[in-house]
Amino acid sequence: MNPPAALHIRELSGLGELALTPPLARAVWGEGDHPEDPGLLLAVQHIGGLVAGAVDGDGQIWAYLVGLPTKDAGTQHSHRLGVHPSARKQHLGEKLKRFQREWCLERGIQMIRWTFDPLLLVNAHLNIHRLGAVVGTFLPNYYGQMGGINAGAPSDRFEAEWVLDSERTRAHLTGQVTEVWPAQAFDPLKDKLPATLPEQLAVSIPKDFYRLLREDQAQALGWRLKTGPLFTRLFSEGYSLTDVSLSREHYLFERGAEC
Structure with missing residues (x-):
C-alpha cells in the first residue's frame, strides 16, 4: 500500500475519520498497542485538544497526532504521533509537528511537552535538531511493561519541552543552527564517566534501537541499563539534551542550556 504524493495536513473531523486512527496506530506500533477509542478522541477535540492527520484525496489517513490540554492553559501535552510504515520518508512527522505549533500559537499556547524513547535516534533528531525542543527530564520505565514494538525492554522516556516561539525554536525550524560538537564521544557501553564532567558531552546512541530489540535483545537491554543512570546523572547536574x-x-x- 503506497501513499499518494499529495497529502493534506489538517484536523480530523467526526467519528468517521477518527475511527481510522486505531488501525493506523496498530500499523505503527504493532498489534499489541492499545490505541485510543474514537469517541475519546472526539471528546479530546471537544474540550480543546488537537487531533490532526495527514489525509489523502480518498480520505485515507497516513499519519496522525493527538495533543491534549493540560492544567496549564499555555501548555499542550503531545500524546501521540505516528506515521504509517508505508508513508515514511515524507517528513510527515515534522509536518504534523509544525501544524501543531501553528495551531497552538493561534490559541495562545506557548509550549508543547511530550515523551519519547531516549534511544530512538531518528525520533530524537526530529524533536531536538529539526524542531528545536530540549530535554532535561528522564522518566525511568514510565509506562511500565509495554506491548507491540516496545515489548522486551523497560519503557524509559525523555520528556521534551518545545517553547514554540523562542529564538532557539525559530533557528532550528529554519535550519539556521551552527553545530559545535566535542571531538570525542562517550560510549555508554564501554566508557566510565569521570567524576568531573565537561560543559559539553557527546554521547553515542544506537543507530536503530528497535532493530536491536528485535534481533539482539541482550544488547538492547544493555543500552537501557547503561543509559538510564547516565541520563539521570546528567540531568541532575544541570545538563540538557540540545542537539x-x-x-x-x-x-x-x-550544561545550563536554555530553551
Missing part, C-alpha cells in the same frame, strides 16, 4: 547528529549517531548534552 542530535544522525551521521555521528551522537547526542549533545550541554
Whole structure:
C-alpha cells in the first residue's frame, strides 16, 4: 500500500475519520498497542485538544497526532504521533509537528511537552535538531511493561519541552543552527564517566534501537541499563539534551542550556 504524493495536513473531523486512527496506530506500533477509542478522541477535540492527520484525496489517513490540554492553559501535552510504515520518508512527522505549533500559537499556547524513547535516534533528531525542543527530564520505565514494538525492554522516556516561539525554536525550524560538537564521544557501553564532567558531552546512541530489540535483545537491554543512570546523572547536574547528529549517531548534552 503506497501513499499518494499529495497529502493534506489538517484536523480530523467526526467519528468517521477518527475511527481510522486505531488501525493506523496498530500499523505503527504493532498489534499489541492499545490505541485510543474514537469517541475519546472526539471528546479530546471537544474540550480543546488537537487531533490532526495527514489525509489523502480518498480520505485515507497516513499519519496522525493527538495533543491534549493540560492544567496549564499555555501548555499542550503531545500524546501521540505516528506515521504509517508505508508513508515514511515524507517528513510527515515534522509536518504534523509544525501544524501543531501553528495551531497552538493561534490559541495562545506557548509550549508543547511530550515523551519519547531516549534511544530512538531518528525520533530524537526530529524533536531536538529539526524542531528545536530540549530535554532535561528522564522518566525511568514510565509506562511500565509495554506491548507491540516496545515489548522486551523497560519503557524509559525523555520528556521534551518545545517553547514554540523562542529564538532557539525559530533557528532550528529554519535550519539556521551552527553545530559545535566535542571531538570525542562517550560510549555508554564501554566508557566510565569521570567524576568531573565537561560543559559539553557527546554521547553515542544506537543507530536503530528497535532493530536491536528485535534481533539482539541482550544488547538492547544493555543500552537501557547503561543509559538510564547516565541520563539521570546528567540531568541532575544541570545538563540538557540540545542537539542530535544522525551521521555521528551522537547526542549533545550541554550544561545550563536554555530553551
